[in-house]
Amino acid sequence: MAENKQSTKYAFFIKAFIIVMIVALVTGAGFGYMVWSRAFKPNVTAGDRETADIHIPTGSDMYDVFDILVNKDLITNISTLEWVALKKNYQNNVRPGYYRLKEGMSNNELINMLRSGNQVSVNLVFISQRTLEDIALLVSRQIEADSSDIMNLANDDEFIESLGFNSATLPSLFIPNTYEFYWNTSAEQFFRRMKNEYERFWNRERERKRKALDLNRLEVSTLASIVSEETVQAEEMPVIAGVFLNRIKKGMPLQADPTIKFALGDITVNRILRVHLDIDSPYNTYRNPGLPPGPIVIPPVQAIDAVLNAQEHEYIYFCAREDFSGYHRFARTLSEHNRNARLYQNALNQRRVFR
Numbered sequence: 001m002a003e004n005k006q007s008t009k010y011a012f013f014i015k016a017f018i019i020v021m022i023v024a025l026v027t028g029a030g031f032g033y034m035v036w037s038r039a040f041k042p043n044v045t046a047g048d049r050e051t052a053d054i055h056i057p058t059g060s061d062m063y064d065v066f067d068i069l070v071n072k073d074l075i076t077n078i079s080t081l082e083w084v085a086l087k088k089n090y091q092n093n094v095r096p097g098y099y100r101l102k103e104g105m106s107n108n109e110l111i112n113m114l115r116s117g118n119q120v121s122v123n124l125v126f127i128s129q130r131t132l133e134d135i136a137l138l139v140s141r142q143i144e145a146d147s148s149d150i151m152n153l154a155n156d157d158e159f160i161e162s163l164g165f166n167s168a169t170l171p172s173l174f175i176p177n178t179y180e181f182y183w184n185t186s187a188e189q190f191f192r193r194m195k196n197e198y199e200r201f202w203n204r205e206r207e208r209k210r211k212a213l214d215l216n217r218l219e220v221s222t223l224a225s226i227v228s229e230e231t232v233q234a235e236e237m238p239v240i241a242g243v244f245l246n247r248i249k250k251g252m253p254l255q256a257d258p259t260i261k262f263a264l265g266d267i268t269v270n271r272i273l274r275v276h277l278d279i280d281s282p283y284n285t286y287r288n289p290g291l292p293p294g295p296i297v298i299p300p301v302q303a304i305d306a307v308l309n310a311q312e313h314e315y316i317y318f319c320a321r322e323d324f325s326g327y328h329r330f331a332r333t334l335s336e337h338n339r340n341a342r343l344y345q346n347a348l349n350q351r352r353v354f355r
Helices: 002-039 062-071 078-087 107-116 132-140 147-154 157-162 187-201 204-213 217-230 234-250 257-264 274-278 301-308 334-350
Strands: 051-056 097-102 121-126 177-182 317-320 328-331
Touching: 051 062, 062 078, 078 107, 097 107, 121 132, 132 147, 147 157, 147 187, 177 187, 204 217, 204 301, 217 234, 217 257, 217 301, 234 301, 234 317, 234 328, 257 274, 317 334, 328 334
Parallel strands: none
Antiparallel strands: 051 097, 121 177, 317 328
16 A cells, blocks of 8 residues: 555656656747747848948947947847847947848847957048048048048148158158058048058169159159149150159259149149249249149159159150140250240140130
8 A cells, every 4th residue: 555655656756757847848948949039030131132231330339239220121120139239248349330231140140240340341442632631531431530530630740740741741641542441440540551551652662763763752752743743644654754853953943834733722724824933832843943842632653653763864844745635745955845835835825725
């Protein structure tokens, strides 16, 4: 009898254990499914695209990021994203930048990417720009730094002197090219990067050629800026550079019309007149010998290399061709140059270009 009772009691415990285990398994499975659905179930939707890009500004908090995602309709369930974000302490690890989300990403994948700062780089592209303001506007469209922040540093004498430039020579810092940047680059980081690229540009070979010309880097860039404004024909650039170098060696003024336009602050002038040559400016290369204080535009690499590889010849004059082809006639003597100049002036008169 006692044995039967013992057996019944044992069976009860077995059943109870099985029930508890079943409940635990069901509960565990339910909890597991909940965790999976919140963390690993696809929650990013890019619509009819495979990817979607977002910019997270510097200073954003976690809920600012959520607002960006919701406003762009990129998240199916924001509450599950918040749950995963809090579990992964994203609120203390928000990193600004430019991020590319993929269709079907899970909350876990998304938060891992955002909290690690695994952002996409942007290609910052600029060619020869006319002014620092042009550079600032162009750059601010491609990275987070505002154009006003860039210009504030460009006008900060102490800062630009720390880079090895002054207000006149600063355009030399910018070597036109395509550069990879992180979107959340600050204005100061942008300048520091440009300084590094500048040093990299002036490699051993360019330094050797520069020294052979007896010019420093800033003088090469200044001359290159004038050359680039004198012709649109690439093959002429080394020839024109040679003309200016010949003038410098002879102690002659450069007499470069583009520097007069720069001094006048009017690039629309088509014809330089005698009255223009009287302007009192250090950029007036008709009145002042040698190179002006700095570049008149941000020179393209092609023009810098044209100066470094200037053609050796005996020309000391050049004048635009009367066919307006963009090419020039070169001369060794003033009388020859005057004949060329009359041909061009007559062509301007025929076209009624008087200024």
